[in-house]
Amino acid sequence: MVEPILEVEGLKTHFKLREGMLKAVDGISFSLAPDEVLCIVGESGSGKSVTAQSILRLIDPPGHIVEGRIRYRDKDLLDLSDREMEKIRGDRIGMIFQDPMTSLNPVFTIGEQIAEGLREHLDLGKKEAQGRAIELLRSVGIPNPEERYRDYPHHFSGGMRQRVLIAAAIACEPDILIADEPTTALDVTIQAQILKLLAEVQRRLNSALILITHDLGVVASMADRVLVMYAGEMVEYGDVKTIFEQPKHPYTIGLMNSVIRLDDQHDNELRSIPGTPLVPINPPPGCSFRTRCDAAHAPCETEKPQAISVASGHLVSCHLMRSDGRQAGSS
Amino acid sequence: MLRFITGRLVLTIPVLFGVSVIVFLLAHLAPGDVTTILAGPFATEAVKEKLRISFGLDQALPIQYAKWLGHILQGDFGTSIANRRDVADLVFPKFVNTAILALSSAVLAYIIGFFAGIFAAARPYSISDRVVMGVTLILGNAPPYWLGLLIVLLFSLSWRLLPATGMTNIMGGGGAWDVFLHLIQPMLTTAAAPACIVARIVRASMLEVLSQNYVRVARAKGIRRSVILRRHALRNALPPIVTICGLQLGYLLGGVLFVEVIFAWPGIGNQLWQAIQARDIPTIQGATLVIALAFVVVNLVVDAINAYLDPKIRASEKAGAT
Numbered sequence: 001m002v003e004p005i006l007e008v009e010g011l012k013t014h015f016k017l018r019e020g021m022l023k024a025v026d027g028i029s030f031s032l033a034p035d036e037v038l039c040i041v042g043e044s045g046s047g048k049s050v051t052a053q054s055i056l057r058l059i060d061p062p063g064h065i066v067e068g069r070i071r072y073r074d075k076d077l078l079d080l081s082d083r084e085m086e087k088i089r090g091d092r093i094g095m096i097f098q099d100p101m102t103s104l105n106p107v108f109t110i111g112e113q114i115a116e117g118l119r120e121h122l123d124l125g126k127k128e129a130q131g132r133a134i135e136l137l138r139s140v141g142i143p144n145p146e147e148r149y150r151d152y153p154h155h156f157s158g159g160m161r162q163r164v165l166i167a168a169a170i171a172c173e174p175d176i177l178i179a180d181e182p183t184t185a186l187d188v189t190i191q192a193q194i195l196k197l198l199a200e201v202q203r204r205l206n207s208a209l210i211l212i213t214h215d216l217g218v219v220a221s222m223a224d225r226v227l228v229m230y231a232g233e234m235v236e237y238g239d240v241k242t243i244f245e246q247p248k249h250p251y252t253i254g255l256m257n258s259v260i261r262l263d264d265q266h267d268n269e270l271r272s273i274p275g276t277p278l279v280p281i282n283p284p285p286g287c288s289f290r291t292r293c294d295a296a297h298a299p300c301e302t303e304k305p306q307a308i309s310v311a312s313g314h315l316v317s318c319h320l321m322r323s324d325g326r327q328a329g330s331s
Numbered sequence: 332m333l334r335f336i337t338g339r340l341v342l343t344i345p346v347l348f349g350v351s352v353i354v355f356l357l358a359h360l361a362p363g364d365v366t367t368i369l370a371g372p373f374a375t376e377a378v379k380e381k382l383r384i385s386f387g388l389d390q391a392l393p394i395q396y397a398k399w400l401g402h403i404l405q406g407d408f409g410t411s412i413a414n415r416r417d418v419a420d421l422v423f424p425k426f427v428n429t430a431i432l433a434l435s436s437a438v439l440a441y442i443i444g445f446f447a448g449i450f451a452a453a454r455p456y457s458i459s460d461r462v463v464m465g466v467t468l469i470l471g472n473a474p475p476y477w478l479g480l481l482i483v484l485l486f487s488l489s490w491r492l493l494p495a496t497g498m499t500n501i502m503g504g505g506g507a508w509d510v511f512l513h514l515i516q517p518m519l520t521t522a523a524a525p526a527c528i529v530a531r532i533v534r535a536s537m538l539e540v541l542s543q544n545y546v547r548v549a550r551a552k553g554i555r556r557s558v559i560l561r562r563h564a565l566r567n568a569l570p571p572i573v574t575i576c577g578l579q580l581g582y583l584l585g586g587v588l589f590v591e592v593i594f595a596w597p598g599i600g601n602q603l604w605q606a607i608q609a610r611d612i613p614t615i616q617g618a619t620l621v622i623a624l625a626f627v628v629v630n631l632v633v634d635a636i637n638a639y640l641d642p643k644i645r646a647s648e649k650a651g652a653t
Binding site for chain 2: 056058061082083086087088089090091094095097099102103104105106107108116117120121152154165168169
């Protein structure tokens, strides 16, 4: 097995709010191989974005990373000084955010915003950085990059801005690319183009990619492995084939049932998961999903389920997996 | 840019027209009869009537307004009723004195406000932030007539460092250094409130910008914190700050009245104060108009600066020119 490039262990990021402690991320672990695509899926508020931002240590007060380790190569990112962390961000780990309309600084040209990272990390001169930035713009499919270099963000559409932001994120050829719902704010027609570009860029750089999404279609087409999150916790983690074909956790099964599948011959009814997700502010003991789970039983009320390995590389956090390994919620 | 400024200039014409109407009416609607003040309480109605005719006060208001405006447009502000001098000669030199005080106070206020605001915004909700904001809250709301007296008490009476009143030394004064020494105390008094307001706006505007997505993106790119503050945040935080700075300057130009009276600074506020007491309508009108004009000009400059800062306006100009 290849040495993982990133290992996250027991990551906990909490936000101290007036209403209580929001456990946005509460004990997430996963590892990432150097060329792997990991998709993190879950509902809004399940802690996907906070997980991603925790990796880059972009969490601001009242949020804090309270526990865990984030090992990149041979360093624990949580041990680094702020200055050392700035050198990793954008250089070794690049990130793409959700809303391209507000992610570019309106008073600087897009060229400057790409060149800025190059100058910061690679010590390039103004001219060199400009040349590189133009090449990057070309590589992400911006037509006439020499002219567009000098344009301001308001001259660009959402899709084009996301291309620019991808160019900025890959400027220093990072080892890891994190994309936090990069297509959510875009038109459906543009979404496919951006995902295609992301996949292409990932292959070209031979980098690892953490893709956050709630689009299971995207997961199916891009992921090597999948991490399913619910209320800040990991509910299931495994390779994409296993997660889609043999989901074990009642929540994952619910997710799979809630998607229209074109290859479905049985004309099954589309099912939603009843109830609303738990907001993990001062969460009660027991399993966070139990209020929406058909198979909830006594231990779910009192005990937090631990991740159990049901097969090689397939982890499930559910009490149903404990002794008999019986598949839950098969009804 | 040029087209933008021309557009704004055209827009000031109705504003100035409105201002002139209000200035004219205000003085006429104010209670009190100028003839009583000039001729004394025991004057007969015939004497008063004669006075009214000589000043044209017997005519209908619209006619008085039209005549007055006609004269103003020719640069004739009329003659002061109280001391029979040209209002223009009375008002403009005073306005220069006020401008000296207001501009120097504004510059001082901007510098203090900027540094205090950025200092606080760089460490939000910390102890130092709270201390700075607490001080601005108290100092920003201290009435100038109280603060001014406090400063005089300290610098002039206790420490005997600075002259307490006037603009120049009566005995052989008048040089730049002399004016500067006289300026320090009124300047400190005047600058206190705007400095605090600017500090609070700078902090609020910076914090607002620092929470924007593009700042997070810049951080994710690994840009250093100091560079983010300077380059990404400050540049975007500027428009509301420039607007507030302009407003403060506008208020200072017209509103340093208390300070001018306390420190006997020979400015337009002081002049206006005397004119109001004397029911000297032409002087009130002239002084108010000059203040209003200064306000309009300052706002025009603020708009021009903000237009320059906004690439959208700049770019649309470029596109329009080609």
